[in-house]
Amino acid sequence: MRVLYLRPEGSDLPSVEGIDIVNISIFSVQCLQYDETSFRDIEGIAFTSVNAVRCFHNFEEIRHMRIFSIGPETAEELVKHGFNPVYPEKHTSRDLALLLLNSGLSSVVAFRSRRASQDMKEILSPLIDYREFYDYDLVLDQSKLSEVKELLQRCEIDVVVLTSSLIAKSVANFIKDCHKVVTIGPMTSTSLRTLRPELKFIESRVSSIKGTIDVLESLRGGDNFG
Known part of the structure; x- marks a missing residue:
């Protein structure tokens, strides 16, 4: 086959x-610059893909935060940097958003692709302080x-x-x-x-x-x- x-x-x-x-x-994956100061007062960080982790470079600054991933493969990439992220049972951005909503956090940043869907914003933005940073694009x-x-x-x-x-x-x-x-x-x-x-x-x-x-x-x- x-x-x-x-x-x-x-x-x-x-x-x-x-x-x-x-x-x-x-x-091809193109890493993008992102604002490295705007997430320092945030309680939780979410990564929605392996590439979002690979294009991120502020790991030491988020050690005190709660870390989430969209699924096990993204979690494995985060484990390489010493994190033990939580991820939803179903590995979709919608389920990740619901997990974040039920986590008790009042502020979350997600690192995503520039081509990411709007579903996480639509679910989270009306209810908590939610921000997205796009640290990579697909060309x-x-x-x-x-x-x-x-x-x-x-x-x-x-x-x-x-x-x-x-x-x-x-x-x-x-x-x-x-x-x-x-x-x-x-x-x-x-x-x-x-x-x-x-x-x-x-x-x-x-x-x-x-x-x-x-x-x-x-x-x-x-x-x-x-």
């Missing part, structure tokens, strides 16, 4: 026995996107794994009937459904790379779309 992942440059993917994983980085590589388009048009891929709404929006129109599709979670599924309502797909029960790997292993074992 040949599987196409479209992770940003620098993202890690596990190797899986019996599965040929092709990872084409159609996005589309048109040549890599053309490579993906050609690969999909030739039906040389068995399964396409969509790991973000942005990736889903970028490649949805290239997916054909010869491909099975796996989405990492509900927001990615919504983006795909909006663009290609006729496509069938499997949504990972856990919104993480590990969750998508579990889906692939079930497909390898002969499970079908249901």
Whole structure:
């Protein structure tokens, strides 16, 4: 089984026995400057992706704060810096926002992508002191996107794994009937459904790379779309 992942440059993917994983980085990560003084009076810090952690550089200044992550993979990146973050049972930005709301904190900053959705703002801003800093952006590589388009048009891929709404929006129109599709979670599924309502797909029960790997292993074992 040949599987196409479209992770940003620098993202890690596990190797899986019996599965040929092709990872084409159609996005590169560009770290951005952020205001290093405006979050020092904040009670909690949230990170919504691995790249948000990798582009952050004020770890010593947040040691006294409560730290949150969107899921286990982002948490693992924070553990490397000596933190033990809390994350929601479902690894979505909406569930992270609800976790923050129920944490008892009155002020929180989230470090996110410049292309982040508005869901956390909509949930938190009316109720607590909530701020967002965008410490990275994802830049589309048109040549890599053309490579993906050609690969999909030739039906040389068995399964396409969509790991973000942005990736889903970028490649949805290239997916054909010869491909099975796996989405990492509900927001990615919504983006795909909006663009290609006729496509069938499997949504990972856990919104993480590990969750998508579990889906692939079930497909390898002969499970079908249901």
